[in-house]
Amino acid sequence: MYDGKKIIPGLLIFLGLVTYPFWHNGVSGKTGYVPKPKLPVDKKECVEPKDYIRVNHKDLLDDWKSSAIRKGRRTYVASNQKRYTMSLTRTCMQCHTDRAEFCDQCHKYAGVENKCWDCHMFPKEIKKE
Amino acid sequence: MANKNSLYSIVAVVFLLLILLVGVQGLGWYLLFGVLIPYVAVVFFIVGFVYQVLRWASSPVPFHIPTVCGQQKSLPWIKADKMDSPQTTGGVVARLALDILFFRPLLKNDRIELQEPQKLLFKTSTYLWLGALAFHWSCLIILLRHSRFFLEPVPSVVLWLQWFDGIFQGLLPILYATDLIILLALSYLFIRRVVYPQIRYISLPSDYFVPLLILGIVVSGILMRLVYRVDLMQVKAWVMSMLSFHPTLPKGVNLLFYIHLFFVCLLIAYFPLSKLMHMPGIFLSPTRNLRNVSRSERHINPWDRPVKVHTYQEYEDEFREAMKEVGLPLEKD
Numbered sequence: 001m002y003d004g005k006k007i008i009p010g011l012l013i014f015l016g017l018v019t020y021p022f023w024h025n026g027v028s029g030k031t032g033y034v035p036k037p038k039l040p041v042d043k044k045e046c047v048e049p050k051d052y053i054r055v056n057h058k059d060l061l062d063d064w065k066s067s068a069i070r071k072g073r074r075t076y077v078a079s080n081q082k083r084y085t086m087s088l089t090r091t092c093m094q095c096h097t098d099r100a101e102f103c104d105q106c107h108k109y110a111g112v113e114n115k116c117w118d119c120h121m122f123p124k125e126i127k128k129e
Numbered sequence: 130m131a132n133k134n135s136l137y138s139i140v141a142v143v144f145l146l147l148i149l150l151v152g153v154q155g156l157g158w159y160l161l162f163g164v165l166i167p168y169v170a171v172v173f174f175i176v177g178f179v180y181q182v183l184r185w186a187s188s189p190v191p192f193h194i195p196t197v198c199g200q201q202k203s204l205p206w207i208k209a210d211k212m213d214s215p216q217t218t219g220g221v222v223a224r225l226a227l228d229i230l231f232f233r234p235l236l237k238n239d240r241i242e243l244q245e246p247q248k249l250l251f252k253t254s255t256y257l258w259l260g261a262l263a264f265h266w267s268c269l270i271i272l273l274r275h276s277r278f279f280l281e282p283v284p285s286v287v288l289w290l291q292w293f294d295g296i297f298q299g300l301l302p303i304l305y306a307t308d309l310i311i312l313l314a315l316s317y318l319f320i321r322r323v324v325y326p327q328i329r330y331i332s333l334p335s336d337y338f339v340p341l342l343i344l345g346i347v348v349s350g351i352l353m354r355l356v357y358r359v360d361l362m363q364v365k366a367w368v369m370s371m372l373s374f375h376p377t378l379p380k381g382v383n384l385l386f387y388i389h390l391f392f393v394c395l396l397i398a399y400f401p402l403s404k405l406m407h408m409p410g411i412f413l414s415p416t417r418n419l420r421n422v423s424r425s426e427r428h429i430n431p432w433d434r435p436v437k438v439h440t441y442q443e444y445e446d447e448f449r450e451a452m453k454e455v456g457l458p459l460e461k462d
Contacts, residue, residue, distance in 0.1 A: 001183070001186050001187050002186060002187070002188070002189055002190065003186065003190075004186065007182065007183075007186045007413070010182075010409075010412060011179055011182055011183075014178070014179075014409070015175070015179070018174075018175060020280075021276075021279040021280055021372055022372065024279075024280045024281075024284075025279075025280065025281055025369070025372060025373075028281060028282060030281040030282065031281070031369055031372060031373040032369070032373060033281055033369075034366055035362065051360075051381070054360050054362070054381070055358040055359065055360050055381070056358060058302070059302070106362050108282070108283070109281070109283075109362065109365060110277060110278075110283075110361045110362060110365055111277035111283035111287055111288055111291065112361075113288060113291070113292065
């Protein structure tokens with residue numbers, strides 16, 4: 001082996017980088033961590049089926065925003081023909097009352113930063129202030 | 130008209146896609162494509178990568194062969210080019226850093242054209258440099274963005290990078306700038322090899338195969354992000370289960386996810402066998418990582434062995450009498 005003094009440290013850096021997730025998660029101790037958003041106790045169903053909401057809630061909210069603010073249409077007809085008011089504060093947050101215990105659970109886990117909170121606030125947070 | 134090599138690669142990629150479609154959709158081999166192949170691919174990548182580098186490290190570099198394009202350091206009143214003909218380790222590091230981070234050598238890419246009437250033109254062509262730079266940097270940023278699926282908690286650096294990458298769009302879903310750039314750059318780099326006859330002539334099947342494979346990864350990734358969504362929570366939960374060696378099957382995903390994953394696995398498993406090894410290779414290029422001291426220091430051929438020499442003095446001593454006899458001039462009487 002030639003130039004081992006330079007090549008071996010280089011290889012060690014490479015190995016350190018590709019195995020970084022192990023070190024990172026090992027140090028934080030969160031490898032087995034699964035977010036547990038707190039679901040409302042008294043309500044059984046969301047606006048749309050759970051699988052749809054889990055993946056597409058961002059699009060739904062974006063549609064609601066455009067529809068309510070730009071077109072003035074505030075009634076949403078769900079796939080099961082139930083009618084809802086298109087409002088984050090008056091519809092979603094009525095059941096999901098705590099941002100930290102519901103929204104942020106998964107958003108933090110997946111590294112998502114959303115713009116909802118640039119304008120909206122949870123009633124609880126206002127009371128705290 | 131595309132040549133055979135590019136067609137072979139297209140057929141190969143389509144064939145691999147069919148394998149996946151049959152395996153996942155038809156036969157339902159989720160365990161194979163969701164757990165076994167990813168593990169095998171990662172092991173292949175790491176072991177193959179290290180093995181290849183160690184193999185390179187075991188070959189001697191006996192000759193002093195830095196490539197230079199500047200004045201070598203010589204007399205004090207001749208201005209030396211410290212970077213293009215690096216005399217010091219600092220110069221070597223600076224030159225290599227510019228090579229690796231900004232692909233400086235690609236700026237020397239000349240286009241040669243024969244123009245009427247009988248005029249040979251050399252033009253600097255920056256398209257290759259631009260395409261390569263755009264592709265590699267986007268690739269790096271996309272790779273770092275993906276670390277949000279591998280790290281818990283997600284480091285704030287990754288969040289900044291995401292924010293910066295999505296800065297051009299306030300709408301949903303966010304189309305990242307790098308996604309668009311990598312698509313354009315990769316398409317250019319592929320089409321370049323098909324369209325220009327000179328480059329087509331020197332292109333091998335693998336030169337088309339790798340860009341196509343990456344293109345498959347990029348397109349499936351973008352589609353998964355913009356159109357056919359998957360449940361990212363469950364994707365991350367699956368990654369974490371793989372990392373903790375208690376593998377589970379990915380849930381809440383679609384076929385695009387399996388295509389994306391399978392192509393990534395193919396790419397990293399193929400990595401150590403392919404030209405993609407230019408990643409470690411650039412650090413081990415004797416033409417780039419040696420100082421230009423070919424004249425200021427004495428380099429002795431490592432294969433030199435003692436040679437039996439016969440000097441003129443010894444020759445004269447040997448034949449002195451005979452030379453005297455015929456009257457030849459002698460240095461020493």
